[in-house]
Structures are given as C-alpha cells and as structure tokens.
Amino acid sequence: MNGPVSFPVRHLSLHNSFLLKYLALFGSTGSIGVNTLDVVRRQPDRFGIRYLAANNSVDLLAQQIAEFRPEAVAVNNREAAALLRSKNPGCEVLDGDAGLKELASRANYDIFVGALVGFAGLASTVEAVKQGKRVALANKETLVVAGELLSALAHRSGSDILPIDSEHSAIYQCLVGEPENSIMRIILTASGGPFRLTPTESFSGITPEAALRHPKWVMGRKITIDSATLMNKGLEVIEAKWLFHQPLEKIDVVVHPQSIIHSIVEFVDGSMKAQLGMPDMRLPIQYALAAPDRIAESYDRLDLLSCGPLEFAPPDLDKFPCLRLARESGMRGGLYPCILNASNEVAVHAFLEGRIKFTDIPEKIQWATDRAPLDAAAPFGCGSDEEIAAGLERIRQSDVETRVAVSRLIG
Ligand code: MG
Numbered sequence: 001m002n003g004p005v006s007f008p009v010r011h012l013s014l015h016n017s018f019l020l021k022y023l024a025l026f027g028s029t030g031s032i033g034v035n036t037l038d039v040v041r042r043q044p045d046r047f048g049i050r051y052l053a054a055n056n057s058v059d060l061l062a063q064q065i066a067e068f069r070p071e072a073v074a075v076n077n078r079e080a081a082a083l084l085r086s087k088n089p090g091c092e093v094l095d096g097d098a099g100l101k102e103l104a105s106r107a108n109y110d111i112f113v114g115a116l117v118g119f120a121g122l123a124s125t126v127e128a129v130k131q132g133k134r135v136a137l138a139n140k141e142t143l144v145v146a147g148e149l150l151s152a153l154a155h156r157s158g159s160d161i162l163p164i165d166s167e168h169s170a171i172y173q174c175l176v177g178e179p180e181n182s183i184m185r186i187i188l189t190a191s192g193g194p195f196r197l198t199p200t201e202s203f204s205g206i207t208p209e210a211a212l213r214h215p216k217w218v219m220g221r222k223i224t225i226d227s228a229t230l231m232n233k234g235l236e237v238i239e240a241k242w243l244f245h246q247p248l249e250k251i252d253v254v255v256h257p258q259s260i261i262h263s264i265v266e267f268v269d270g271s272m273k274a275q276l277g278m279p280d281m282r283l284p285i286q287y288a289l290a291a292p293d294r295i296a297e298s299y300d301r302l303d304l305l306s307c308g309p310l311e312f313a314p315p316d317l318d319k320f321p322c323l324r325l326a327r328e329s330g331m332r333g334g335l336y337p338c339i340l341n342a343s344n345e346v347a348v349h350a351f352l353e354g355r356i357k358f359t360d361i362p363e364k365i366q367w368a369t370d371r372a373p374l375d376a377a378a379p380f381g382c383g384s385d386e387e388i389a390a391g392l393e394r395i396r397q398s399d400v401e402t403r404v405a406v407s408r409l410i411g
Contacts, residue, residue, distance in 0.1 A: 147242030234326020
C-alpha cells in the first residue's frame, strides 16, 4: 500500500495525554474482555468504561455493569437483553446486531476494543473505524475477512487499528520508529499447540477435551481449537498482511514451543528485532490502549535465567493442513479468506459438539474453498463509500452461504 509511513504510532491525545480515555469494550465477558477490564481496574486515572457489549453472558455482564458503571450496554441475544434490563433498570440496554452496531457508532468514546469472537465482530468494528476511533483489535477474523476494506476505511477516517493479538503486538512494538520500506520479513512465532509432538496417525482420535488443553495460553474455546489445528496461525498470517501492509510472501511462521518470543521482524540490513514477555494478554491489551506510552505495572516478569533454552522449528504443513489452507486463501484474496473463516467456524463448532472428528476440520474447509463461486477471487473496490459498503455486503452474503453449505454437509 502506498501511503504515509505507518510507524511510529500516533499519540492518542485529546487535549493532553493524561486525560481519561473512555472505552467501548465489545466482547466484555470473554477472555480478552475480562483481561481488558482488569487493565482498566488497575489504571483508573487513565481508562474508564463508557460502553460494554457481549453476546449473552448476563450474570457476568451484570457484575461488570455494577463495577464499571457504563452509560449503556448491548447484548446480541434478545432474551438475555430483556433479562438484563429487568436486573439493571438504571442502565440502557440495546439488543441484537443493530444494538451492537448503534453503540459502536456513538461518538462519545475514545477507544474501541474489538473482542467479540468470530465473524460477529465485523459490523461493530466497521462502525468504530468509520468514526475514526482508535481500534484495539483482538478479533482477528474481522481483518481476515475484510482487511482490505477496513484498511481503506481506516485510511479515510484516520482510525488507527492496533493489534491485541500477542504476535501482532510484538511486531507492532518492533516496528515503532522503523520506516515501512525497511521490513524484509515478518516472522510470526507459533507455540505449535498441544499436538506438536503427537504422531499424525493419532490425529483422528483427538477429543475436544484434549484439544482444549493449550500448553501456554488460557483462551476462549474457539481460539484454543484454532491453536490446536494451527488455523489460528494461518488467520494471523492474513491478519499481519493487513495490519502491516506486507505481502504474504514476506510473512513466515516458525514454531517456538516456549512462547517467550512473541514474534520477530527481520530488516533489510539483516538485523532482527524480537519482542519477549510473559504469556499474559494484559500486556498487549495495555499496549494497544496506551501506545506509544508504556504503563508501569506489576505483572509477573519474565526471568531470562529460568526460562530455559529457546527452540525454533519449521511448521509441519502435512500434519497441520489448516495453516496451508489459510495461506492459499490469503493468496487468492477476494472472498476466499471469508469462505475459509466461515467454514472453519462451523467446523470448529461441530467438533466441539462431538459431531465431527478433529481431522474433519481441514477437510470441510478444503471442501468449502473448492466449491467457491467463480468470481470469489475478484478484488474489492475501495474507491468510495458505496464500493466499500458493496464489498462488505458481498462478504456478509458469502459468510452466510458458506455457513449454510458447510452445516448441511456436516448434517
Ligand atoms: Mg495470537
């Protein structure tokens, strides 16, 4: 992308850098949401909560309302919203897709935190980007399916999209102060998941319980399964393409089981920069909220003398075909990443319910991408608001069609 150099990060200043920044936190009851609220709780002079949104976890949301006193909340599930209204008569409660979208489009907040799971996060993120907000993005699916359109929208509105994903936060931190044309290669590190050393012959017997035991990170269920198939890393490759404006050929993956190095950038002169830290999501969350400032905090510190040797290995694409499928869809572009993502979400859901095998997940994705419509790779137009709206509608339709088709296939 030709345009202004993206680094260093712009300061999020209103009048002065000590002014309280208000958050619209979408996905407040999930793992990223709860960690974000802990950052806010620890930094009451810097951050406050203006809006919360969640899918349906009423009890936790009610607790969060009592503690953080948001001006309004949105709940996707209408029955859950009604229940919440009866419990919290003092708080405005919006509901459904339209409610989430409306909350994100309000003007009186500073930072949008996008932490809803899966495709559901797209519409509200689009509204926040249109508003020119700082967007701290944990929902990688949003950039995977609509990265081209969101980048174009952000360019027009002046919105800064900062990653919460730990690998991308690492890359962002490595790139601060570096000119964009100095990047030779981005190297995303992968823990390899719980089945790195499991023989391929045993893969068809992997249970949801085994796949949900991630060796390094405690996360939500969908992303934990994606980490076990390495689809998570595949989605992250596409995410990096849009965040850092780099072609996929310049984005590599290396397996690093210790998860101490969160990612690496290699520069044209052969120098490499890496970012290291404890596997604690509050670090990238806090950075995305405050960057380029760093906030002094008392989280557990990395002890280099006790973290042991650091290992690196290439990913095994035969054992983990999801990583290959993601890269292929990213290379084809257009609707392919959307089809990849929708079929993966349906397949992961079916696997968690015990309806398909672990090894069926990449098969369903392959089936969905093989039957993509002829014009699926056609690029999006990004020249006008109308073209961007048409592109988003194309994505929405493709998402629905793919989900219906893969659900039928699974039966
Ligand atoms: Mg990650």
